[in-house]
Amino acid sequence: xxxxxxxxxxxxxxxxxxxxxxxxxxxxxxxxxxxxxxxxxxxxxxxxxxxxxxxxxxxxxxxxxxxxxxxxxxxxxxxxxxxxxxxxxxxxxxxxxxxxxxxxxxxxxxxxxxxxxxxxxxxxxxxxxxxxxxxxxxxxxxxxxxxxxxxxxxxxxxxxxxxxxxxxxxxxxxxxxxxxxxxxxxxxxxxxxxxxxxxxxxxxxxxxxxxxxxxxxxxxxxxxxxxxxxxxxxxxxxxxxxxxxx
Ligand code: 6PG
Numbered sequence: 001x002x003x004x005x006x007x008x009x010x011x012x013x014x015x016x017x018x019x020x021x022x023x024x025x026x027x028x029x030x031x032x033x034x035x036x037x038x039x040x041x042x043x044x045x046x047x048x049x050x051x052x053x054x055x056x057x058x059x060x061x062x063x064x065x066x067x068x069x070x071x072x073x074x075x076x077x078x079x080x081x082x083x084x085x086x087x088x089x090x091x092x093x094x095x096x097x098x099x100x101x102x103x104x105x106x107x108x109x110x111x112x113x114x115x116x117x118x119x120x121x122x123x124x125x126x127x128x129x130x131x132x133x134x135x136x137x138x139x140x141x142x143x144x145x146x147x148x149x150x151x152x153x154x155x156x157x158x159x160x161x162x163x164x165x166x167x168x169x170x171x172x173x174x175x176x177x178x179x180x181x182x183x184x185x186x187x188x189x190x191x192x193x194x195x196x197x198x199x200x201x202x203x204x205x206x207x208x209x210x211x212x213x214x215x216x217x218x219x220x221x222x223x224x225x226x227x228x229x230x231x232x233x234x235x236x237x238x239x240x241x242x243x244x245x246x
Pocket of ligand 1: 044045046047048049076077078088144145146147151152153154177
């Protein structure tokens with residue numbers, strides 16, 4: 001049986017998962033502050049991060065973080081305007097940026113509203129040059145979710161984007177999870193992160209969690225398997241339901 005090298009933390013429910021993620025986030029940022037001017041984080045979308053962002057923006061965590069020293073990026077975005085209810089930027093704005101009064105200059109969003117999403121991917125690629133380290137963008141922290149089909153960010157099963165080794169950001173127009181048009185960071189960029197945290201909750205994720213962490217199925221079928229930044233760099237925070245088949 002295949003087994004991915006990573007830390008797995010299992011907690012009771014989404015609230016406990018959000019609490020754990022908030023604690024880890026604060027610890028990471030406080031440690032990094034000692035030797036670094038700023039900290040870069042790539043956010044994810046979906047329902048699970050909402051609980052985490054909301055927790056992070058409330059006591060005691062909100063006061064423990066020097067928000068002015070964090071630059072926020074996105075791991076993926078949906079092909080909608082920033083004020084659309086499906087926008088990942090909007091989710092982060094409503095739950096994290098607005099409550100913590102994050103300055104516009106620290107927020108680096110993908111332009112999901114552009115008609116030409118490949119042009120939006122190129123624009124974001126230019127934006128990412130600010131965080132290049134050893135030839136590739138390197139985030140201090142990348143937050144990811146997992147879909148019931150094994151997708152992560154907007155890297156969906158058997159999509160050609162999984163095999164993109166040159167570009168840092170790509171557009172896709174055939175995502176099985178609505179909306180079909182999306183932007184996503186590619187595997188080499190995600191794997192260059194210093195730390196990746198997957199937040200996964202719910203019984204509908206249990207089979208995908210098992211396959212990604214323990215199964216032998218090809219990575220093309222379970223794209224989250226491709227996220228392997230190296231030993232000690234990946235943490236899976238699961239609720240009991242998502243972990244029920246491990
Ligand atoms: C999105 C994300 C996607 C998400 C997973 C898990 O657009 O929603 O890009 O990768 O993180 O699908 O989402 P949930 O937390 O809603 O299950």
